[in-house]
Amino acid sequence: MVDVRGVHKSYGPTQVLRGVDLRVRAGEVTVVLGPSGSGKSTLLRSINHLEKVNRGWISIDGELIGYRRSGGKLYELKEKDILRQRTHIGFVFQNFNLFPHLTVIENIIEAPVSVLRRPRREAVRAAERLLARVGLADKADAHPRQLSGGQQQRVAIARALALEPKVLLFDEPTSALDPELVGEVLDVIKDLARTGTTMIIVTHEIGFAREVADTVVFMDGGVVLEQGPPDAVLDQPRHERTRAFLSKVL
Numbered sequence: 001m002v003d004v005r006g007v008h009k010s011y012g013p014t015q016v017l018r019g020v021d022l023r024v025r026a027g028e029v030t031v032v033l034g035p036s037g038s039g040k041s042t043l044l045r046s047i048n049h050l051e052k053v054n055r056g057w058i059s060i061d062g063e064l065i066g067y068r069r070s071g072g073k074l075y076e077l078k079e080k081d082i083l084r085q086r087t088h089i090g091f092v093f094q095n096f097n098l099f100p101h102l103t104v105i106e107n108i109i110e111a112p113v114s115v116l117r118r119p120r121r122e123a124v125r126a127a128e129r130l131l132a133r134v135g136l137a138d139k140a141d142a143h144p145r146q147l148s149g150g151q152q153q154r155v156a157i158a159r160a161l162a163l164e165p166k167v168l169l170f171d172e173p174t175s176a177l178d179p180e181l182v183g184e185v186l187d188v189i190k191d192l193a194r195t196g197t198t199m200i201i202v203t204h205e206i207g208f209a210r211e212v213a214d215t216v217v218f219m220d221g222g223v224v225l226e227q228g229p230p231d232a233v234l235d236q237p238r239h240e241r242t243r244a245f246l247s248k249v250l
């Protein structure tokens, strides 16, 4: 479903990604671990084409992201085609990024109505189902500021799901939350994992990684240093740097 090959990304002289390879099969959950500054967010942003990579390529469900290939060359897609591609990729941010002036239900139907041109009534019904799924059926008409951080993040997940994405990307979805609110968000993500949602999740929650991940990826210095089933990477890491990282976060 997601194929990342030889991706390099620099900001000026700073090399942030130095040849990242990653493959995620449909229905699988990949958890990305790694120290701060190792390039995890840049990788997710590249998959969503919020960043243009300097070398390598990324495809989702067989479709190149941001480019089309013709005669062995890559040509950049137009903005409207990139926006269309982005509707297949859900993104959940650390800081929720809900629209503060819209109600919960308006936040969720915004993209389905304005981007996918879904009829409003249909979008509202789908949004209500999604709200029930994240345990917030009674908050449809609330504004984000009236919700706890955990509730806001659950709305953000419902909003991402409203586009029926092929893959959901999470960038440290619980890092901005008070500790007592982390569990309710992780429970929603666990439920998505059980129902076969393809996800790439950057997190420092090791217990959660062990429970939901099909594959754990450890990034360091802009490369994937090691990857494999949770037991292998978390209990028998092959690299000293993975061991050092795990001993700090566990």
Ligand code: ADP
Pocket: 011, 014, 016, 034, 035, 036, 037, 038, 039, 040, 041, 042, 043
């Ligand atoms: P992580 O998410 O693993 O903490 P990031 O992908 O956010 O790492 O960042 C990796 C490196 O890239 C960091 O050193 C960061 O300072 C740098 N970086 C990220 N975004 C930018 C940017 N827009 N301009 C310059 N440097 C950046």
Ligand code: MG
Pocket: 040, 041, 042, 171
């Ligand atoms: Mg980050």
